[in-house]
Amino acid sequence: MKSQEKNKQLYLDREAISALGLLNDGLLNPVVKLMDKKEAREVSETGLYKGCSYPCPLLLSPSGKRNQKVLRSIKKGEEIELICEMQSVGSIIADSVFQINKEERLAQIGAILEEQDHIAKRIGEYAICGELKLNIPTNPYKEILEEKKKKLNAKRVTGIIFNANPIHRVHEKILREEFNDTDLIVIFLLRYSHDGFLSYDLRKMCLNLVLSNFLNEEKICIIPLDSTYLFAGQNKMILYSLIAKNYGCSKILLGQNSSQLGVYYINQERHSIFDTMCGIDIEVKILDEFAYCTQCRCLLNTKSCPHGKHHHIAYNSPAILQFFKMGILPPIILVRKEVSILVLKTLFPHRIEEMKKIYYNVLPSEGIFSEDIQKDFYNTLMELYQIKN
Ligand SMILES: [Zn+2]
Structure with a gap:
């Protein structure tokens, strides 16, 4: 019986689902659906979608033999189930399936060398477009931010992309300086499908620790941003700007060095990608480079x-x-x-016995029993490091 037939399935990875999630949440506006062949060609040729800068066609083109076989067999109007990590995450009602040129696609994505392998593996031979229905949790952050804006009566909202890996003094300086010029700061904290040395949770905990103790936390909102292959090469700067604008930011700060501050830098010159950006109504500010000068004895803009x-x-x-x-x-x-x-406490939780040998025999304890030896150990050690004769 036909009605008993199982829907065809496409297998997607988490990065693809994150990208579809952005689309579904309206964060890639004016792109509100997967592009068809005609739209994809237009975007490739012009770099524009409905008059708005858009660096690379938004396509769903999952790789893998099983997916290619399914894609070749799809008929218009057919409902295809989307599977991620063994779970059904939604469906797509097929409008059309079209072949894509993998090499061309890779070039369009603009991946830098170190990203290419990762991205090439994920590009299939065909793209599918059609009506998307996702049953993943809805993104609460647009609403959270909207409420915060209302509460603060914030007119100027600055977005900034942070890895905060981990948060250091320059991040803090950037935030402090920006408060001269804004009512509310949105930190888009990049989240990766595979954690680096510091997990997303730990990076976020560190960030929160600084925000709640040393900055005006009330005027800052942290929003996780999944770093997917949408954000490759130079394209990511346009997409970050688009997403920030769609969240309601009036300005975006981008640093010069992407590996440190989630930002971007080519031949020591600020890239001109924003010179030609159009249709995205947001002020873009490229941050200067900061360093601590041992002569000036302060943290400063190197210029x-x-x-x-x-x-x-x-x-x-x-x-x-x-x-x-x-x-x-x-x-x-x-x-x-x-x-x-x-x-350090999180990375090395089992050091306590070794620490005690120093803690009880060397460090001044002032005779107080410690409730958190690790914390006191590092604290006291840090103080001792600063004693000069
Ligand atoms: Zn100096």
Whole structure:
């Protein structure tokens, strides 16, 4: 019996579902549906969709032999179930299926070399378009942000893309300075399908620790942003701007170095991708480079300092992470000690016995029994490091 027949299924990975989620939540507006062949060609040729900059056609083209076989057999009007990690996550009513050129697609996505393999593996031979129905949890953040805007009567809303891996002094300085110019800051915290050395949760905990103790937390909203292959190469800057605008931001801050501040940098020159951006009504500000100057003795915009790079302490995220990998406290000029303690406690929870040997025999305890030896250990150690004769 036909009605008993199981729907055909397409198998998608989490990144694809995240991308479809953005589409479904209206965050890729004016793109509100998967593109068909004609639209895809137009976007490829013009870089525009309905008069708005759009760097690369939005296509659903899952890879894998099983998916290719299903895609070849699909007829118009057929309902295809979408599966991710063994779960049904929705369906698509097929409008059309069309062949795509993988090489061309890869070039359009604009992936930089290190991203190419990851992305190439995920591009299939065919794309499908049609009406999408997703049954994944709805994104609560648009509403949360809207409420916060109302409560604060915020007219100027600045979005910023952060890896905060982990949050350091430059992030903090950027946030502080931006408050001169805005009513509300939205931190889009990048979330990866596979955690790096520091998990998303730990990065977020560290961020919250700084926000709640040292900044005006009430005027900041953290929104997770899944980093998918939509955000490859240069394209991501346009998409970040589009998403920030669709969340309701009036301005977006982008740093110069994507690996550190979730930002972007080519040949030491600010890229001109925004010079040609159109149809996205948002102010874009590219951040300057910050460093700590040992001569000026402060954290500064490197443009404002006459001393050379050899006097500058750089805020390089992989280098800061290296301190934690080695299990040592980074200097507080790089990372707040509260953040370092939280990171080390989380990464090395079983050090306590080894710590006690130093804690009870070397560190001044003032005779007080400690409730949190690890925290006190790192705190006291940090103080001792700062004693000069
Ligand atoms: Zn200086």
